Amino acid sequence: MFRPRSIGLLLALATLLVYLPATSCQFINFDDPDYVTDNNVVQNGLTWAGVKWAFTGAHASNWHPLTWLSHMADCDLFRLNPAGPHLVNILFHAANAALLFLLLFRLTNLRADVAARQGQSIWPSAFIAALFAWHPLHVESVAWISERKDVLSTFFTLLTLLNYARFAQARSDARCELLDAGQQPIASSIQHYWLALFFFVLALLSKPMPVTLPVVMLLLDYWPLGRMAGGERPAANFFRLVFEKWPFFLLSAASGVITCLAQHDAVNSLAHLPLSLRLENVLTAYAGYLGKMVWPVNLAIFYQLRAPIAWSLIAESVIILTGISILVWRVRKSSPWLFVGWFWFLVTLLPVIGLVQVGGQAMADRYTYFPLIGIFLAITFSAQSLAGQFGFLKRWQALAAVLILGSCVWLTENQLRYWHDSESLFTHALAVSPSEPGYLCVGNALNDQKKDAEAMHQYIMAWRLNSASAMANGNIGFMLYAEGKTALAAVYYKKAVQGEDPSSAMFKNYGMVLAKLGRFDEAMSQYAIAARIDPASADPDILMGELLLREGRDVEALTHLRAALRLDPDNFEMVILTANLLAADESPLARNGAEAHALAERLLQQTGDQQPAALDALAMADAETGQFAEAVQLQEKAVKLTGANGPKEDLAVMQKRLESYQRRQPWRESFKKTPTPKKLTLQ
Numbered sequence: 001m002f003r004p005r006s007i008g009l010l011l012a013l014a015t016l017l018v019y020l021p022a023t024s025c026q027f028i029n030f031d032d033p034d035y036v037t038d039n040n041v042v043q044n045g046l047t048w049a050g051v052k053w054a055f056t057g058a059h060a061s062n063w064h065p066l067t068w069l070s071h072m073a074d075c076d077l078f079r080l081n082p083a084g085p086h087l088v089n090i091l092f093h094a095a096n097a098a099l100l101f102l103l104l105f106r107l108t109n110l111r112a113d114v115a116a117r118q119g120q121s122i123w124p125s126a127f128i129a130a131l132f133a134w135h136p137l138h139v140e141s142v143a144w145i146s147e148r149k150d151v152l153s154t155f156f157t158l159l160t161l162l163n164y165a166r167f168a169q170a171r172s173d174a175r176c177e178l179l180d181a182g183q184q185p186i187a188s189s190i191q192h193y194w195l196a197l198f199f200f201v202l203a204l205l206s207k208p209m210p211v212t213l214p215v216v217m218l219l220l221d222y223w224p225l226g227r228m229a230g231g232e233r234p235a236a237n238f239f240r241l242v243f244e245k246w247p248f249f250l251l252s253a254a255s256g257v258i259t260c261l262a263q264h265d266a267v268n269s270l271a272h273l274p275l276s277l278r279l280e281n282v283l284t285a286y287a288g289y290l291g292k293m294v295w296p297v298n299l300a301i302f303y304q305l306r307a308p309i310a311w312s313l314i315a316e317s318v319i320i321l322t323g324i325s326i327l328v329w330r331v332r333k334s335s336p337w338l339f340v341g342w343f344w345f346l347v348t349l350l351p352v353i354g355l356v357q358v359g360g361q362a363m364a365d366r367y368t369y370f371p372l373i374g375i376f377l378a379i380t381f382s383a384q385s386l387a388g389q390f391g392f393l394k395r396w397q398a399l400a401a402v403l404i405l406g407s408c409v410w411l412t413e414n415q416l417r418y419w420h421d422s423e424s425l426f427t428h429a430l431a432v433s434p435s436e437p438g439y440l441c442v443g444n445a446l447n448d449q450k451k452d453a454e455a456m457h458q459y460i461m462a463w464r465l466n467s468a469s470a471m472a473n474g475n476i477g478f479m480l481y482a483e484g485k486t487a488l489a490a491v492y493y494k495k496a497v498q499g500e501d502p503s504s505a506m507f508k509n510y511g512m513v514l515a516k517l518g519r520f521d522e523a524m525s526q527y528a529i530a531a532r533i534d535p536a537s538a539d540p541d542i543l544m545g546e547l548l549l550r551e552g553r554d555v556e557a558l559t560h561l562r563a564a565l566r567l568d569p570d571n572f573e574m575v576i577l578t579a580n581l582l583a584a585d586e587s588p589l590a591r592n593g594a595e596a597h598a599l600a601e602r603l604l605q606q607t608g609d610q611q612p613a614a615l616d617a618l619a620m621a622d623a624e625t626g627q628f629a630e631a632v633q634l635q636e637k638a639v640k641l642t643g644a645n646g647p648k649e650d651l652a653v654m655q656k657r658l659e660s661y662q663r664r665q666p667w668r669e670s671f672k673k674t675p676t677p678k679k680l681t682l683q
Helices: 004-024 032-037 048-056 065-078 083-107 114-134 136-143 145-171 173-177 183-206 209-222 234-244 246-262 275-294 311-330 336-352 372-389 391-418 422-432 436-448 452-465 470-482 486-497 504-516 520-533 539-550 554-567 572-584 593-607 612-624 628-645 648-662
Strands: 361-363
Touching (some): 004 083, 004 114, 032 145, 048 065, 065 083, 065 183, 083 136, 083 145, 114 136, 136 145, 145 209, 183 209, 183 246, 209 246, 209 336, 234 246, 275 311, 275 336, 372 391, 391 422, 422 436, 436 452, 436 470, 452 470, 470 486, 486 504, 504 520, 504 539, 572 593, 572 612, 612 628, 628 648
8 A cells, every 4th residue: 555655755746747848938928027027126036125025015916925035036046047936836836736635634534543544535635636736727826937826825825734634633532532641632732733823824925815724724623623523512612613713813814904905006996897797707707617627628817807797607607606505505414525625615716706806807727726626625525425335436436537637637738838938828818718918918929029010910909809908008109109100109108098007107108208209398297197106116216317317407307316216226227327427417516426436336346346337437436526547447447348348339438438537537428318118018
């Protein structure tokens, strides 16, 4: 007979092999830019500043600091090689499969007759864990780097439940009777209780979805732990078990409040998505997840929520959900696993079922990662029970299990192919269900490949689906600006900022287009709006400073550049610009050699003495303060480094500066420049 740990190890290894193709997948242009590829804080790796950033702010409309720290660790280990974070996701998923098997095996082997019952529960537990590991609905959670939060939070959730099972085991009367000392089980239970609480905290720090876990613990108390049975006062026993978990409920409540605050700006209003539509979508989503579990084809990264929802579909969903609920309630005593598995599914999906709607999706495959365990459990133990009642079914159990798991592996491998890159992923998603985000993401992927005409076609398709889309209008404006059609680009950018939920980036881009057209006052107003939307961003102040420089208002520009540096003191380009402006501006009112010297010297200390731009800035500041010998020495080194590695244009300008310092003359220049709008990406 196989040992449980050996089976767990085999499950983990098999899962690694199944998902190994994901290591060849790229970052995608949906959420990955916000989480990794465009996130400078994450790319800096694990730093104290990064830890503070992770714990003190709500970034990407979420508060999950442990997930941010895991991405930072990825960047320390792998930089921006996507194979590394993909492998980490796979390792967590494989570990989750093994942990789930061990959890189920422990839960169903808590009584004294373990040896007699082991064979009856080891294979059902292994089958459920394998279904979890290889079901194609879970590809999204594993193959999407931004969904690290899914596999990470589930890892700690399973550790929470494992320790809770050990706590319950140590507390059970049957277990206590096998021990000599009365204090040993109590001490053991307390230890595992606190471990469960510790891992629950880590789960919530990874993703807020485990807020319903205390209810899952109560379900497990009912079956298979059997802690609600017995006694003359079942109601009192129930409330005792609820009270036992008060720290877990308290943490869940705190996490819920933090999540609501973090997602406040991202939550769709009732005016945009009325309560009636949300309730209809809740019913059809629950039924839809069951359908995709049974027949996992046509899976996509995005399923657009469309109104109205057909009444026939709502009626079918109500019949399915009501019928199952009535059945499991009626057989809750004879088949308690049905009751537990069904309500595990219903309860754990509640946080993401759409009552509080973030985004425009009707449902998402990734949301099933933990909830489907309940359905797998209910079906598997029901099949085992039927086989026990009808002996002829036992002969077909193994064959059915092999066929089901083999089909899951085949479908998972097929689904992984779509995750190779953004274009293939979203082209497939559009084939399943045309959506505005799908067209936008395909367009962005094509634009990255310099296929401008094809990209514009995708943006127009998105616009046709939703002409009020801020993202579609903004990206059409971006393409028109790139073609030199600035006035027409301004028309679409105006629609973008007047559209649905415009971001700070849209106002910044609109301002840049207006500045290009010479409409400076209007541009400044757009930058001011962007600053109000995202007060933690230095970009609006940078853009206002650059615009004022273009108007020759250099002293006013410095006010905004200093404000930008207070928000983002490590912004290399802005430190260089500000130091150069203070050292070499044509206006004497703007120059401050001492401040320029301090900025450039700090930058040189941070970057080392091998950064030509930092050496150039410090030389400029030395020349402004009359230290020409030092300026010449620094500039000669900057010229030498630029000559070896830098562009010829920069080398020519640096040589002119060197000649000026050799003549004991400080450098003077104009700092007018035109910023360029950026393509908008979905978050």
